[in-house]
Amino acid sequence: MAPLALLVVGNRQRALGNLLHEASHRNLSAHRQLNDYFAHVLLAPPLLSTLSVYRVQHAHHHAWLGDPQRDPDILVPPPCKSESWLRAYTRFLMKSSLLRSSLAGHFSGGHLSRRQQSGILAWWLMVGLSMAVINPDFALLFAALWFGARITVFHAITTFREMTDHYGLSPGDIFGFTRDIPNHGLSSALLHPHNNGYHLTHHLFPTVPYYQLPAVQAQLSALQEYKDRAIVCPTYLTGAPSGVHGWGVHHG
16 A cells, blocks of 8 residues: 555645646736735645745746756756666656755755745644644654655656656757647646646746646647647657657667
């Protein structure tokens, strides 16, 4: 049961992160204060993050897409990409900075002020004590599953998702540096919950909420410019273009 529990929790952590992403664009609610309240109270603290830091970092990602100095999300490939997609993925999976980020959230990068750190720790203390009062054993089990999932399944999904967004493509413009991966059913629910695979569509229209992205992408697909320029991946692992195509010289 433990592996299944880690899979479910890690996947839901990724879904929570995707909702925090939505909140950073103010796409969760038409009321800005309500949007930010949800993020501050329900989304960011469980991920050891803050909305304000996430919003600034993500704004830089959109503004400086592909810039190796200013895009905080860029994953720089090696000078010679003579590796399989799996080897490229494993290399980033084992990268210490990404592991720390998955485990410790914004605590890992020195981005938080003392006040922000205290706020997150207070949230966890309140939740932890509430669980411990009800059932101490459950509180310990929850902590073990939550942080165990973060360093395993959540980290694996987040790294793969991050790479499918832009890795292996040529910076320069949104179309050439961003993939759209339409919904593939169960695999998308695992890797891209809340329609997070529609990344090109999101970069083109960042104020469109996640639940409308499939419809917008379908409308874009009727436009000749989108047909000519968009990188749309019908699969994750096989064929061209797949989600891993371009990660290395050997794509299999």
